[in-house]
Amino acid sequence: SQKAHINVATWLEAVKAGDGIWFPAHAFTPHKGIYGNCCSGLLDALPEFPLAIEMGLSADRQMARSISELDGLVLFSNSDAHSLPNIAREYNLLEVSENSFLGLKNLLLQKEGRVVANYGLPPPIGKYHRTYCLVCEKVVEAPPPFLHCPSCGSSKVIRGVFDRLLSIADRKHNTEPDPLYIYQIPLRNLPGVGPKLIQRLLGEFGTELNILHHVSAEDLNRVAGQKVSSLILSSRQGKCAIKPGGGGVYGKVVDILS
Ligand SMILES: [Zn+2]
Known part of the structure:
Protein backbone atom coordinates (compact mmCIF):
# COMPACT_ATOMS: atom_id res chain seq x y z
CA SER A 1 0.00 0.00 0.00
CA GLN A 2 1.09 3.57 -0.57
CA LYS A 3 -0.64 4.69 2.62
CA ALA A 4 0.86 5.26 6.07
CA HIS A 5 -1.77 5.97 8.68
CA ILE A 6 0.44 8.10 10.95
CA ASN A 7 0.67 11.82 11.43
CA VAL A 8 3.19 13.73 9.41
CA ALA A 9 5.40 14.68 12.38
CA THR A 10 5.83 11.02 13.40
CA TRP A 11 6.55 10.08 9.82
CA LEU A 12 9.12 12.85 9.48
CA GLU A 13 10.89 11.69 12.64
CA ALA A 14 11.13 8.19 11.21
CA VAL A 15 12.60 9.50 7.95
CA LYS A 16 15.20 11.49 9.87
CA ALA A 17 16.01 8.57 12.18
CA GLY A 18 16.78 6.54 9.09
CA ASP A 19 18.90 9.36 7.66
CA GLY A 20 16.48 9.53 4.75
CA ILE A 21 15.42 12.28 2.41
CA TRP A 22 11.89 13.43 1.69
CA PHE A 23 9.94 15.94 -0.34
CA PRO A 24 6.36 16.24 -1.57
CA ALA A 25 5.68 14.70 -4.99
CA HIS A 26 3.24 15.97 -7.64
CA ALA A 27 2.73 18.89 -5.28
CA PHE A 28 -0.19 20.51 -7.09
CA THR A 29 -2.38 17.60 -8.20
CA PRO A 30 -5.96 17.58 -6.94
CA HIS A 31 -6.23 14.19 -5.21
CA LYS A 32 -2.90 13.60 -3.49
CA GLY A 33 -0.87 16.77 -3.90
CA ILE A 34 0.08 18.86 -0.89
CA TYR A 35 -0.99 22.16 -2.47
CA GLY A 36 -3.66 20.37 -4.47
CA ASN A 37 -5.80 19.38 -1.52
CA CYS A 38 -4.03 19.99 1.81
CA CYS A 39 -2.95 23.59 2.09
CA SER A 40 -2.13 26.85 0.39
CA GLY A 41 1.10 27.21 2.39
CA LEU A 42 3.45 24.31 3.12
CA LEU A 43 3.76 25.02 6.83
CA ASP A 44 -0.01 24.71 7.21
CA ALA A 45 0.44 20.98 6.59
CA LEU A 46 4.09 20.21 7.37
CA PRO A 47 6.12 20.74 10.56
CA GLU A 48 9.00 22.14 8.50
CA PHE A 49 9.88 23.21 4.97
CA PRO A 50 10.96 20.45 2.61
CA LEU A 51 14.25 20.86 0.72
CA ALA A 52 12.53 20.23 -2.60
CA ILE A 53 9.22 19.62 -4.30
CA GLU A 54 8.38 17.47 -7.29
CA MET A 55 6.22 19.44 -9.67
CA GLY A 56 4.12 16.72 -11.29
CA LEU A 57 3.11 16.31 -14.93
CA SER A 58 0.72 19.24 -15.05
CA ALA A 59 3.15 21.91 -13.82
CA ASP A 60 6.51 23.36 -14.79
CA ARG A 61 9.08 25.68 -13.19
CA GLN A 62 7.31 28.82 -14.34
CA MET A 63 4.14 27.70 -12.61
CA ALA A 64 5.97 26.71 -9.42
CA ARG A 65 7.73 30.07 -9.36
CA SER A 66 4.44 31.88 -8.94
CA ILE A 67 4.44 30.70 -5.31
CA SER A 68 7.14 32.68 -3.51
CA GLU A 69 7.59 30.24 -0.61
CA LEU A 70 9.08 27.82 -3.14
CA ASP A 71 12.00 30.18 -3.82
CA GLY A 72 15.17 28.45 -2.78
CA LEU A 73 13.69 24.94 -2.91
CA VAL A 74 15.05 22.41 -5.38
CA LEU A 75 12.46 21.72 -8.11
CA PHE A 76 12.26 18.21 -9.50
CA SER A 77 10.31 16.77 -12.42
CA ASN A 78 10.01 13.02 -11.89
CA SER A 79 8.20 10.41 -13.93
CA ASP A 80 5.96 9.02 -11.19
CA ALA A 81 6.15 5.99 -13.42
CA HIS A 82 3.48 3.43 -12.65
CA SER A 83 4.20 1.66 -15.91
CA LEU A 84 7.28 0.95 -18.00
CA PRO A 85 6.45 3.13 -21.03
CA ASN A 86 6.14 6.15 -18.73
CA ILE A 87 9.68 5.98 -17.40
CA ALA A 88 11.59 9.09 -18.48
CA ARG A 89 8.36 10.82 -19.43
CA GLU A 90 9.78 13.39 -17.01
CA TYR A 91 13.27 13.40 -15.50
CA ASN A 92 16.01 15.62 -14.13
CA LEU A 93 19.50 16.24 -15.38
CA LEU A 94 21.58 16.53 -12.21
CA GLU A 95 25.11 17.53 -11.47
CA VAL A 96 26.13 15.59 -8.35
CA SER A 97 29.35 15.37 -6.37
CA GLU A 98 29.15 11.59 -6.62
CA ASN A 99 26.74 9.13 -8.20
CA SER A 100 25.24 7.97 -4.95
CA PHE A 101 22.58 8.64 -2.34
CA LEU A 102 25.03 10.99 -0.63
CA GLY A 103 25.49 12.88 -3.90
CA LEU A 104 21.73 13.34 -4.15
CA LYS A 105 21.52 14.32 -0.50
CA ASN A 106 24.21 16.96 -0.94
CA LEU A 107 22.33 18.34 -3.91
CA LEU A 108 19.15 18.60 -1.83
CA LEU A 109 21.02 20.29 0.99
CA GLN A 110 22.47 22.62 -1.67
CA LYS A 111 25.98 21.83 -0.46
CA GLU A 112 27.24 20.39 -3.73
CA GLY A 113 25.59 19.76 -7.09
CA ARG A 114 22.57 21.25 -8.83
CA VAL A 115 19.63 20.58 -11.11
CA VAL A 116 21.02 21.34 -14.56
CA ALA A 117 17.62 20.95 -16.23
CA ASN A 118 14.15 19.50 -15.82
CA TYR A 119 12.75 17.54 -18.75
CA GLY A 120 9.02 17.11 -18.88
CA LEU A 121 5.66 17.33 -20.57
CA PRO A 122 4.28 20.71 -21.49
CA PRO A 123 1.90 21.17 -18.50
CA PRO A 124 -1.32 21.30 -20.61
CA ILE A 125 -0.71 17.66 -21.60
CA GLY A 126 -0.98 16.69 -17.92
CA LYS A 127 -4.24 14.98 -17.00
CA TYR A 128 -5.13 17.41 -14.22
CA HIS A 129 -3.97 20.65 -15.83
CA ARG A 130 -7.35 22.38 -15.96
CA THR A 131 -10.50 22.14 -13.88
CA TYR A 132 -12.99 19.51 -15.04
CA CYS A 133 -16.75 19.81 -14.47
CA LEU A 134 -18.34 16.54 -13.36
CA VAL A 135 -21.79 17.82 -14.33
CA CYS A 136 -20.97 19.06 -17.85
CA GLU A 137 -18.35 16.30 -18.16
CA LYS A 138 -15.87 18.60 -19.81
CA VAL A 139 -12.64 20.46 -19.19
CA VAL A 140 -13.12 24.15 -18.42
CA GLU A 141 -11.74 26.17 -21.32
CA ALA A 142 -12.17 29.75 -20.03
CA PRO A 143 -8.94 31.42 -18.86
CA PRO A 144 -7.95 30.16 -15.37
CA PRO A 145 -8.44 30.14 -12.46
CA PHE A 146 -11.81 28.40 -12.11
CA LEU A 147 -12.61 26.35 -9.02
CA HIS A 148 -16.22 25.97 -10.13
CA CYS A 149 -17.71 25.43 -13.59
CA PRO A 150 -18.19 28.68 -15.53
CA SER A 151 -20.86 27.04 -17.74
CA CYS A 152 -23.26 25.48 -15.21
CA GLY A 153 -21.98 27.07 -11.99
CA SER A 154 -21.49 23.71 -10.28
CA SER A 155 -18.77 23.23 -7.70
CA LYS A 156 -18.75 19.51 -8.50
CA VAL A 157 -15.43 19.75 -10.23
CA ILE A 158 -12.01 18.14 -10.20
CA ARG A 159 -9.77 21.07 -9.63
CA GLY A 160 -7.12 21.75 -12.24
CA VAL A 161 -3.50 22.12 -11.20
CA PHE A 162 -3.20 25.38 -13.12
CA ASP A 163 -6.46 26.73 -11.67
CA ARG A 164 -5.51 25.73 -8.14
CA LEU A 165 -2.01 27.12 -8.46
CA LEU A 166 -3.19 30.48 -9.80
CA SER A 167 -5.73 30.71 -6.98
CA ILE A 168 -3.03 30.39 -4.30
CA ALA A 169 -0.18 32.14 -6.16
CA ASP A 170 1.26 35.31 -4.68
CA ARG A 171 3.04 36.26 -7.89
CA LYS A 172 1.98 36.74 -11.47
CA HIS A 173 2.46 33.60 -13.55
CA ASN A 174 5.46 34.17 -15.77
CA THR A 175 4.87 32.71 -19.23
CA GLU A 176 8.42 33.35 -20.45
CA PRO A 177 10.26 30.09 -21.19
CA ASP A 178 12.58 28.97 -18.39
CA PRO A 179 15.84 27.63 -19.90
CA LEU A 180 15.99 25.08 -17.08
CA TYR A 181 12.72 23.45 -18.13
CA ILE A 182 12.94 21.53 -21.37
CA TYR A 183 9.67 20.26 -22.82
CA GLN A 184 9.26 16.86 -24.37
CA ILE A 185 6.18 15.12 -25.69
ZN1 LIG B 1 -20.47 22.43 -15.60
Whole structure:
Protein backbone atom coordinates (compact mmCIF):
# COMPACT_ATOMS: atom_id res chain seq x y z
CA SER A 1 0.00 0.00 0.00
CA GLN A 2 1.09 3.57 -0.57
CA LYS A 3 -0.64 4.69 2.62
CA ALA A 4 0.86 5.26 6.07
CA HIS A 5 -1.77 5.97 8.68
CA ILE A 6 0.44 8.10 10.95
CA ASN A 7 0.67 11.82 11.43
CA VAL A 8 3.19 13.73 9.41
CA ALA A 9 5.40 14.68 12.38
CA THR A 10 5.83 11.02 13.40
CA TRP A 11 6.55 10.08 9.82
CA LEU A 12 9.12 12.85 9.48
CA GLU A 13 10.89 11.69 12.64
CA ALA A 14 11.13 8.19 11.21
CA VAL A 15 12.60 9.50 7.95
CA LYS A 16 15.20 11.49 9.87
CA ALA A 17 16.01 8.57 12.18
CA GLY A 18 16.78 6.54 9.09
CA ASP A 19 18.90 9.36 7.66
CA GLY A 20 16.48 9.53 4.75
CA ILE A 21 15.42 12.28 2.41
CA TRP A 22 11.89 13.43 1.69
CA PHE A 23 9.94 15.94 -0.34
CA PRO A 24 6.36 16.24 -1.57
CA ALA A 25 5.68 14.70 -4.99
CA HIS A 26 3.24 15.97 -7.64
CA ALA A 27 2.73 18.89 -5.28
CA PHE A 28 -0.19 20.51 -7.09
CA THR A 29 -2.38 17.60 -8.20
CA PRO A 30 -5.96 17.58 -6.94
CA HIS A 31 -6.23 14.19 -5.21
CA LYS A 32 -2.90 13.60 -3.49
CA GLY A 33 -0.87 16.77 -3.90
CA ILE A 34 0.08 18.86 -0.89
CA TYR A 35 -0.99 22.16 -2.47
CA GLY A 36 -3.66 20.37 -4.47
CA ASN A 37 -5.80 19.38 -1.52
CA CYS A 38 -4.03 19.99 1.81
CA CYS A 39 -2.95 23.59 2.09
CA SER A 40 -2.13 26.85 0.39
CA GLY A 41 1.10 27.21 2.39
CA LEU A 42 3.45 24.31 3.12
CA LEU A 43 3.76 25.02 6.83
CA ASP A 44 -0.01 24.71 7.21
CA ALA A 45 0.44 20.98 6.59
CA LEU A 46 4.09 20.21 7.37
CA PRO A 47 6.12 20.74 10.56
CA GLU A 48 9.00 22.14 8.50
CA PHE A 49 9.88 23.21 4.97
CA PRO A 50 10.96 20.45 2.61
CA LEU A 51 14.25 20.86 0.72
CA ALA A 52 12.53 20.23 -2.60
CA ILE A 53 9.22 19.62 -4.30
CA GLU A 54 8.38 17.47 -7.29
CA MET A 55 6.22 19.44 -9.67
CA GLY A 56 4.12 16.72 -11.29
CA LEU A 57 3.11 16.31 -14.93
CA SER A 58 0.72 19.24 -15.05
CA ALA A 59 3.15 21.91 -13.82
CA ASP A 60 6.51 23.36 -14.79
CA ARG A 61 9.08 25.68 -13.19
CA GLN A 62 7.31 28.82 -14.34
CA MET A 63 4.14 27.70 -12.61
CA ALA A 64 5.97 26.71 -9.42
CA ARG A 65 7.73 30.07 -9.36
CA SER A 66 4.44 31.88 -8.94
CA ILE A 67 4.44 30.70 -5.31
CA SER A 68 7.14 32.68 -3.51
CA GLU A 69 7.59 30.24 -0.61
CA LEU A 70 9.08 27.82 -3.14
CA ASP A 71 12.00 30.18 -3.82
CA GLY A 72 15.17 28.45 -2.78
CA LEU A 73 13.69 24.94 -2.91
CA VAL A 74 15.05 22.41 -5.38
CA LEU A 75 12.46 21.72 -8.11
CA PHE A 76 12.26 18.21 -9.50
CA SER A 77 10.31 16.77 -12.42
CA ASN A 78 10.01 13.02 -11.89
CA SER A 79 8.20 10.41 -13.93
CA ASP A 80 5.96 9.02 -11.19
CA ALA A 81 6.15 5.99 -13.42
CA HIS A 82 3.48 3.43 -12.65
CA SER A 83 4.20 1.66 -15.91
CA LEU A 84 7.28 0.95 -18.00
CA PRO A 85 6.45 3.13 -21.03
CA ASN A 86 6.14 6.15 -18.73
CA ILE A 87 9.68 5.98 -17.40
CA ALA A 88 11.59 9.09 -18.48
CA ARG A 89 8.36 10.82 -19.43
CA GLU A 90 9.78 13.39 -17.01
CA TYR A 91 13.27 13.40 -15.50
CA ASN A 92 16.01 15.62 -14.13
CA LEU A 93 19.50 16.24 -15.38
CA LEU A 94 21.58 16.53 -12.21
CA GLU A 95 25.11 17.53 -11.47
CA VAL A 96 26.13 15.59 -8.35
CA SER A 97 29.35 15.37 -6.37
CA GLU A 98 29.15 11.59 -6.62
CA ASN A 99 26.74 9.13 -8.20
CA SER A 100 25.24 7.97 -4.95
CA PHE A 101 22.58 8.64 -2.34
CA LEU A 102 25.03 10.99 -0.63
CA GLY A 103 25.49 12.88 -3.90
CA LEU A 104 21.73 13.34 -4.15
CA LYS A 105 21.52 14.32 -0.50
CA ASN A 106 24.21 16.96 -0.94
CA LEU A 107 22.33 18.34 -3.91
CA LEU A 108 19.15 18.60 -1.83
CA LEU A 109 21.02 20.29 0.99
CA GLN A 110 22.47 22.62 -1.67
CA LYS A 111 25.98 21.83 -0.46
CA GLU A 112 27.24 20.39 -3.73
CA GLY A 113 25.59 19.76 -7.09
CA ARG A 114 22.57 21.25 -8.83
CA VAL A 115 19.63 20.58 -11.11
CA VAL A 116 21.02 21.34 -14.56
CA ALA A 117 17.62 20.95 -16.23
CA ASN A 118 14.15 19.50 -15.82
CA TYR A 119 12.75 17.54 -18.75
CA GLY A 120 9.02 17.11 -18.88
CA LEU A 121 5.66 17.33 -20.57
CA PRO A 122 4.28 20.71 -21.49
CA PRO A 123 1.90 21.17 -18.50
CA PRO A 124 -1.32 21.30 -20.61
CA ILE A 125 -0.71 17.66 -21.60
CA GLY A 126 -0.98 16.69 -17.92
CA LYS A 127 -4.24 14.98 -17.00
CA TYR A 128 -5.13 17.41 -14.22
CA HIS A 129 -3.97 20.65 -15.83
CA ARG A 130 -7.35 22.38 -15.96
CA THR A 131 -10.50 22.14 -13.88
CA TYR A 132 -12.99 19.51 -15.04
CA CYS A 133 -16.75 19.81 -14.47
CA LEU A 134 -18.34 16.54 -13.36
CA VAL A 135 -21.79 17.82 -14.33
CA CYS A 136 -20.97 19.06 -17.85
CA GLU A 137 -18.35 16.30 -18.16
CA LYS A 138 -15.87 18.60 -19.81
CA VAL A 139 -12.64 20.46 -19.19
CA VAL A 140 -13.12 24.15 -18.42
CA GLU A 141 -11.74 26.17 -21.32
CA ALA A 142 -12.17 29.75 -20.03
CA PRO A 143 -8.94 31.42 -18.86
CA PRO A 144 -7.95 30.16 -15.37
CA PRO A 145 -8.44 30.14 -12.46
CA PHE A 146 -11.81 28.40 -12.11
CA LEU A 147 -12.61 26.35 -9.02
CA HIS A 148 -16.22 25.97 -10.13
CA CYS A 149 -17.71 25.43 -13.59
CA PRO A 150 -18.19 28.68 -15.53
CA SER A 151 -20.86 27.04 -17.74
CA CYS A 152 -23.26 25.48 -15.21
CA GLY A 153 -21.98 27.07 -11.99
CA SER A 154 -21.49 23.71 -10.28
CA SER A 155 -18.77 23.23 -7.70
CA LYS A 156 -18.75 19.51 -8.50
CA VAL A 157 -15.43 19.75 -10.23
CA ILE A 158 -12.01 18.14 -10.20
CA ARG A 159 -9.77 21.07 -9.63
CA GLY A 160 -7.12 21.75 -12.24
CA VAL A 161 -3.50 22.12 -11.20
CA PHE A 162 -3.20 25.38 -13.12
CA ASP A 163 -6.46 26.73 -11.67
CA ARG A 164 -5.51 25.73 -8.14
CA LEU A 165 -2.01 27.12 -8.46
CA LEU A 166 -3.19 30.48 -9.80
CA SER A 167 -5.73 30.71 -6.98
CA ILE A 168 -3.03 30.39 -4.30
CA ALA A 169 -0.18 32.14 -6.16
CA ASP A 170 1.26 35.31 -4.68
CA ARG A 171 3.04 36.26 -7.89
CA LYS A 172 1.98 36.74 -11.47
CA HIS A 173 2.46 33.60 -13.55
CA ASN A 174 5.46 34.17 -15.77
CA THR A 175 4.87 32.71 -19.23
CA GLU A 176 8.42 33.35 -20.45
CA PRO A 177 10.26 30.09 -21.19
CA ASP A 178 12.58 28.97 -18.39
CA PRO A 179 15.84 27.63 -19.90
CA LEU A 180 15.99 25.08 -17.08
CA TYR A 181 12.72 23.45 -18.13
CA ILE A 182 12.94 21.53 -21.37
CA TYR A 183 9.67 20.26 -22.82
CA GLN A 184 9.26 16.86 -24.37
CA ILE A 185 6.18 15.12 -25.69
CA PRO A 186 6.35 11.30 -25.81
CA LEU A 187 6.03 9.92 -29.34
CA ARG A 188 2.79 8.08 -28.54
CA ASN A 189 1.19 11.43 -27.59
CA LEU A 190 1.79 12.84 -31.06
CA PRO A 191 -1.10 12.55 -33.52
CA GLY A 192 -0.37 10.23 -36.43
CA VAL A 193 2.31 8.30 -34.53
CA GLY A 194 1.34 4.66 -33.95
CA PRO A 195 3.25 1.65 -32.58
CA LYS A 196 4.59 0.66 -36.03
CA LEU A 197 6.12 4.06 -36.70
CA ILE A 198 7.55 4.18 -33.17
CA GLN A 199 9.24 0.80 -33.77
CA ARG A 200 10.64 2.04 -37.08
CA LEU A 201 12.00 5.20 -35.46
CA LEU A 202 13.52 3.23 -32.57
CA GLY A 203 15.09 0.77 -35.01
CA GLU A 204 16.68 3.65 -36.86
CA PHE A 205 17.68 5.99 -34.04
CA GLY A 206 18.00 3.86 -30.89
CA THR A 207 16.15 5.64 -28.11
CA GLU A 208 13.04 7.77 -27.82
CA LEU A 209 14.99 10.52 -26.05
CA ASN A 210 17.41 10.65 -28.96
CA ILE A 211 14.47 10.99 -31.36
CA LEU A 212 12.75 13.65 -29.26
CA HIS A 213 15.82 15.81 -28.67
CA HIS A 214 18.64 15.13 -31.11
CA VAL A 215 17.85 13.47 -34.45
CA SER A 216 18.11 15.96 -37.33
CA ALA A 217 15.08 17.25 -39.22
CA GLU A 218 16.38 15.60 -42.36
CA ASP A 219 16.65 12.16 -40.74
CA LEU A 220 13.23 12.50 -39.08
CA ASN A 221 11.73 13.44 -42.43
CA ARG A 222 13.26 10.45 -44.11
CA VAL A 223 11.89 7.92 -41.62
CA ALA A 224 8.68 9.49 -40.31
CA GLY A 225 7.60 11.85 -43.07
CA GLN A 226 7.27 15.59 -43.04
CA LYS A 227 4.16 15.87 -40.87
CA VAL A 228 5.46 13.84 -37.91
CA SER A 229 8.89 15.37 -38.29
CA SER A 230 7.49 18.90 -37.97
CA LEU A 231 5.49 17.86 -34.88
CA ILE A 232 8.66 16.55 -33.21
CA LEU A 233 10.55 19.71 -34.15
CA SER A 234 7.77 21.98 -32.82
CA SER A 235 7.62 19.97 -29.60
CA ARG A 236 11.36 20.61 -29.12
CA GLN A 237 10.64 24.31 -29.18
CA GLY A 238 7.59 23.99 -26.93
CA LYS A 239 5.44 25.21 -29.81
CA CYS A 240 2.90 22.42 -30.30
CA ALA A 241 -0.72 23.48 -30.01
CA ILE A 242 -2.29 21.56 -27.12
CA LYS A 243 -5.88 21.06 -26.03
CA PRO A 244 -5.43 21.03 -22.23
CA GLY A 245 -6.11 17.94 -20.13
CA GLY A 246 -8.28 17.77 -17.02
CA GLY A 247 -10.27 15.41 -14.80
CA GLY A 248 -7.83 12.54 -15.34
CA VAL A 249 -7.76 12.76 -19.14
CA TYR A 250 -4.51 13.79 -20.80
CA GLY A 251 -4.31 16.88 -22.96
CA LYS A 252 -3.96 16.34 -26.69
CA VAL A 253 -1.55 17.70 -29.22
CA VAL A 254 -3.73 19.37 -31.83
CA ASP A 255 -3.09 17.98 -35.25
CA ILE A 256 -2.79 21.35 -36.96
CA LEU A 257 -1.58 19.88 -40.22
CA SER A 258 -4.41 17.46 -40.85
ZN1 LIG B 1 -20.47 22.43 -15.60
